[in-house]
Amino acid sequence: MLKLDKVTKIYRVGTFGGKELHAVSEVSFEVRDREVVSLIGESGSGKSTIGKMILHLVSISDGSILLDDLDVAALKGEALKEYYRKVQGVFQDPFSSYNPIFKADRIFQTIHDEFYPDVSAGEWSAKVERTLKDVGLNPEHVLDKFPHQLSGGQLQRFLIARALLLDIKFLVADEIISMLDASTRIDVLNLLAGLKELGLSILFITHDLSLANYISERAVILYRGCVAEMGATEKIFTNPRHPYTQMLIASVPRLDRKWEAQASVESKCAPTGYASGCVYYDRCPLAFGKCKRRPIPLEIEPGHFVACWKAAEPPV
Template identity: 60%
Template sequence: MLSLHSISKDYRTGAFGGATMTAVRDVSFDVGVGEVVSLIGESGSGKSTIGRMILRLASVTRGKVTFDGADISAYRGPALKEYYRDVQGVFQDPFSCYNPVFRADRVFAMIKEEYFPRVPREEWAEKIEAAVEAVRLNPGEVLGKYPHQLSGGQLQRLLIARALLLDIKLLVADEITSMLDASTRIDVLNLLADLKARGLGVLFITHDLSLGNYVSERTIVLRRGSIVEMGPTNLVFGNPLHPYTIKLLDSVPRLHEKWDVDAERPAEPAWAVEPLVEAEPGHFVAGYAA
């Protein structure tokens, strides 16, 4: 479905744009139908930049992104509009996606104007109610409310409901749980699992390893814009082989242990751009040597 082919992203820096910073370097992976892929990395690793390139919010400097075999960089006008019928994004801060002077469900009206102008009002109302119920919300409790009257979790799920109205194939979920409390977070993750069962592909962008482990079949670990480890989630988490992945896993707090301030912390591993090597079937590690 979605394929990234050695994509890179450069930004001009300096007072006159004379220098170049590479935010994403030679990244390749796929997201299939009904598959959840976690893209994990610390802040500044380039994971959100990858999401923006998939959503055509940022251009690709080198390489290409294809969807159902077609290069999305060639899409313009109606073709790009049709692409957004299949691919949508939900972002970290749900409050920034709503105009506070309008009711929250205005996001549904905008979808109708662009994609379903001929659908009768009664039929559209039924579609909205079905989409809202699909994200585990009560239409009577959320429709007609202003953004400040709803919680972050409710607003986030309304954005997912908006995507469902388009019957999308791929959802780019960029840190969608980072501003939610623990109880609401698990509701959103379980919702993603339900959507996956219906055939929706999800790119789950996060810095939280435990969430990635919970929700995804495959995991990609990003370090300074490059993939350092990639494979089935059970292998990446159960048998981490790259020093950076090992460091990340060692840094995860454990509920059954107290923090020991005197304990030796994992050293920062040396970093260099290295080719991915298949360490075991489907498990790729940068610079791996058996």
């Protein structure tokens, strides 16, 4: 369905754009039909940039993103609009996704105006109401309101409904429940998981391991713009092989287990200047000489890739 091949994003920073910041370096992975893939990373890992590149909101510096053999980077004008019929996104902050001075349901009107100008107003509002019911909202309660009158959960459902109005095939869900309250977030997550039955593929971007584990078949662990580990979610959680993944799983607060006493190594420097080496080099307890070269993801068992020289070595 959607394929990323060595996708790279370089930002020019500094006074005259003299410095390069590799936000994303040579990331390759694939999302298959009707599959939920989690893209897991902490802030600054480049996970949102990848989402935005897929959505054609940020340009690609190098590499390619293909949707069923269609080169996403080259799209513009009408072709891009057609792409947006099939691919949509929902973002983290429900309140920032709405223009605060207009009513929230204006987003449906925009879709009507831009994509279905031929559909009559009556038909359209019937379709909107149907879709709102599909995402678990009562149209009477939520239409004709301003964003601040609706809860975060309702706003996120609105955005999912907006995407569904377009008969999409692929949804980028960027941290969509991280700002919601505990009691409502799980319902939005369930809704998302249910979309798969409608034939959608989803890229679920998150920093929360337990959410990724809950919803997705496969997971991609991202660290400083590079893929550290990817594979079936279960394999990654039960048998993490990259030292970063291991550290993540050990430090994430859980309700069934207390933290172990071992000190966690925090990041010390800014995410620049890793032109050649492993991006986890400065924090890695296993780092050795070879790590000054960037490791490439190696398939250590079927479908399980790890970008670490140590993990690639046969166990002693």
